[in-house]
Amino acid sequence: xxxxxxxxxxxxxxxxxxxxxxxxxxxxxxxxxxxxxxxxxxxxxxxxxxxxxxxxxxxxxxxxxxxxxxxxxxxxxxxxxxxxxxxxxxxxxxxxxxxxxxxxxxxxxxxxxxxxxxxxxxxxxxxxxxxxxxxxxxxxxxxxxxxxxxxxxxxxxxxxxxxxxxxxxxxxxxxxxxxxxxxxxxxxxxxxxxxxxxxxxxxxxxxxxxxxxxxxxxxxxxxxxxxxxxxxxxxxxxxxxxxxxxxxxxxxxxxxxxxxxxxxxxxxxxxxxxxxxxxxxxxxxxxxxxxxxxxxxxxxxxx
Amino acid sequence: xxxxxxxxxxxxxxxxxxxxxxxxxxxxxxxxxxxxxxxxxxxxxxxxxxxxxxxxxxxxxxxxxxxxxxxxxxxxxxxxxxxxxxxxxxxxxxxxxxxxxxxxxxxxxxxxxxxxxxxxxxxxxxxxxxxxxxxxxxxxxxxxxxxxxxxxxxxxxxxxxxxxxxxxxxxxxxxxxxxxxxxxxxxxxxxxxxxxxxxxxxxxxxxxxxxxxxxxxxxxxxxxxxxxxxxxxxxxxxxxxxxxxxxxxxxxxxxxxxxxxxxx
Ligand SMILES: Cc1cc2nc3c(=O)[nH]c(=O)nc-3n(C[C@H](O)[C@H](O)[C@H](O)COP(=O)(O)OP(=O)(O)OC[C@H]3O[C@@H](n4cnc5c(N)ncnc54)[C@H](O)[C@@H]3O)c2cc1C
Ligand SMILES: Cc1cc2nc3c(=O)[nH]c(=O)nc-3n(C[C@H](O)[C@H](O)[C@H](O)COP(=O)(O)O)c2cc1C
Ligand code: FES
Numbered sequence: 001x002x003x004x005x006x007x008x009x010x011x012x013x014x015x016x017x018x019x020x021x022x023x024x025x026x027x028x029x030x031x032x033x034x035x036x037x038x039x040x041x042x043x044x045x046x047x048x049x050x051x052x053x054x055x056x057x058x059x060x061x062x063x064x065x066x067x068x069x070x071x072x073x074x075x076x077x078x079x080x081x082x083x084x085x086x087x088x089x090x091x092x093x094x095x096x097x098x099x100x101x102x103x104x105x106x107x108x109x110x111x112x113x114x115x116x117x118x119x120x121x122x123x124x125x126x127x128x129x130x131x132x133x134x135x136x137x138x139x140x141x142x143x144x145x146x147x148x149x150x151x152x153x154x155x156x157x158x159x160x161x162x163x164x165x166x167x168x169x170x171x172x173x174x175x176x177x178x179x180x181x182x183x184x185x186x187x188x189x190x191x192x193x194x195x196x197x198x199x200x201x202x203x204x205x206x207x208x209x210x211x212x213x214x215x216x217x218x219x220x221x222x223x224x225x226x227x228x229x230x231x232x233x234x235x236x237x238x239x240x241x242x243x244x245x246x247x248x249x250x251x252x253x254x255x256x257x258x259x260x261x262x263x264x265x266x267x268x269x270x271x272x273x274x275x276x277x278x279x280x281x282x283x284x285x286x287x288x289x290x291x292x293x294x295x296x297x298x299x300x301x302x303x
Numbered sequence: 304x305x306x307x308x309x310x311x312x313x314x315x316x317x318x319x320x321x322x323x324x325x326x327x328x329x330x331x332x333x334x335x336x337x338x339x340x341x342x343x344x345x346x347x348x349x350x351x352x353x354x355x356x357x358x359x360x361x362x363x364x365x366x367x368x369x370x371x372x373x374x375x376x377x378x379x380x381x382x383x384x385x386x387x388x389x390x391x392x393x394x395x396x397x398x399x400x401x402x403x404x405x406x407x408x409x410x411x412x413x414x415x416x417x418x419x420x421x422x423x424x425x426x427x428x429x430x431x432x433x434x435x436x437x438x439x440x441x442x443x444x445x446x447x448x449x450x451x452x453x454x455x456x457x458x459x460x461x462x463x464x465x466x467x468x469x470x471x472x473x474x475x476x477x478x479x480x481x482x483x484x485x486x487x488x489x490x491x492x493x494x495x496x497x498x499x500x501x502x503x504x505x506x507x508x509x510x511x512x513x514x515x516x517x518x519x520x521x522x523x524x525x526x527x528x529x530x531x532x533x534x535x536x537x538x539x540x541x542x543x544x545x546x547x548x549x550x551x552x553x554x555x556x557x558x559x560x561x562x563x564x565x566x567x
Contacts, residue, residue: 024533024535025532025533025534025535025545026535027535028535028538028543030538030541030542030543031535031538031543031545033543034543046535055528057361058354058356058361058362058363058528059354059356059361059362060528060529060534061529061530061531061533061534062318063306063307063318063401063531064306064318065306065316068531068533070529070533070534072528072529072534075534075536196318198317198318198319198358198399199317200317200319200321200397200399201319201356201358201397201399203358203359205318205319205356207361263533264533266532266533267529267531267532267533270532270548
């Protein structure tokens, strides 16, 4: 049986549903290229900010029992560099999603237009960085702000627009308003604000004290959010959080995700993880008699 | 899922291993070897690195110059805040390490090895020399430094029974000149070169090995921040190779595959 793992993500054709999540190896062209060559269906850049950012001092990561804490601090070369990075990273047939983190609507607006002009295949608005002030959670939790932001940008660009949300109490309302204003999809979820202390040093491990929790710990949370968003809005979703193998990926798809973001597990398994996941999904489809992966999207919602 | 190690003393898991400074050997005011006792056994192979954290300072990558699993030796040059703090610690002070991370020197017991260390890059090579001697091999050990005051492990290599050559840029001891010039004359006697040092030195060793068809494994440095292959800071030159994940020890085939042409 031949099976089709390709998916349409708001008009973008992906050869398979795996996407390199934003911020993992994503601010250098050669690493995005390597990810594409390693088998990812699409790649996301690290979030660009208006001005270049150095990022925080080390330690910027802390390994914890069920995942990873990071406070990289949105280190990136500034949005003007994206044109060069996109053109050098380009591999035929692998869309490049540009992630943006603005500190106000004007910055987001300018960067989104520049991404469109620079050849990005889609933009993702990072509304949920848990460890950089004024560039994250505060804005992502404000439905009016998000609605204005999406409405404003949607009218100025030609490529698909995704919003990336974190874990907040009002994500249903925020996403609802964004979709009303024309957002093409949702990336769910970002890391969750968290902290780790070394008991012998008797100090927080991260130089920034707080960081974002990713990995297996957040997977069931991300599944729940994906399920809710699909159930309520039939939204196009990039399910992200704690994907380590094909089972985790398939869980997202059944919950309603069209594609799957992969981040933290690259640290243990390397970029080849995309190939492993794709191989596993293919086998599952053959065993379960599923011809098109798209038929599985949101399958748990059918009765 | 497990992280770091199991803390047998009190139970539970911890991501950092605690190290206590037991002895300091002063090579010179700015270059010291720190003997550190760990509260937990770590399986470190020559070439791999540890992330070494001093709370209040940063966390930096260091390749041990010796390890028996419980006692490690770090040979450190003071270049910035954290490395200077490290070499000015007092006996009994603590450091926190995680790892080991990265690749290590791979040994084939039929080969004749030339070990070449530049500056503190000699650290993983003297550790390797100990292992090779345990395996019954007799590599040649070459150390290149600016001046005699920076000499590190020539005596230690000799005490292992190895032929050891010091090359100093200023001619203050041993052979005068650049270590990469010196090895040109002896390269053809070896099957494989194992080297660590400043990037320009390694790039030169790579050129020499490429033009003569000799194998090599080179331990490169770059800016390592996360140490676990997620942040993307540690690429080697323009390649997509990550020093913390694909390296730090890279063999000539990998470097050729990525068409590495040197970093400037
Ligand atoms: C795999 C590996 C093994 C190493 N082994 C040793 C060793 O055995 N002994 C030793 O003395 N040094 C070693 N280093 C270099 C050491 O990590 C740097 O000297 C140290 O990080 C400098 O930190 P700092 O805060 O003291 O200086 P900073 O003020 O941060 O910087 C001073 C200089 O060090 C370089 N540097 C800064 N941060 C890093 C970083 N995170 N990684 C690499 N270089 C950096 C900068 O480019 C600058 O030139 C190793 C580096 C790597 C990547
Ligand atoms: C080191 C690191 C850096 C990250 N940087 C960004 C970023 O710049 N922008 C962003 O939207 N998300 C960022 N994230 C979040 C990831 O894209 C992803 O949403 C999250 O890690 C959950 O997925 P995972 O469990 O597969 O890692 C980062 C995550 C990590 C681990
Ligand atoms: S140091 Fe972060 S990827 Fe290598």
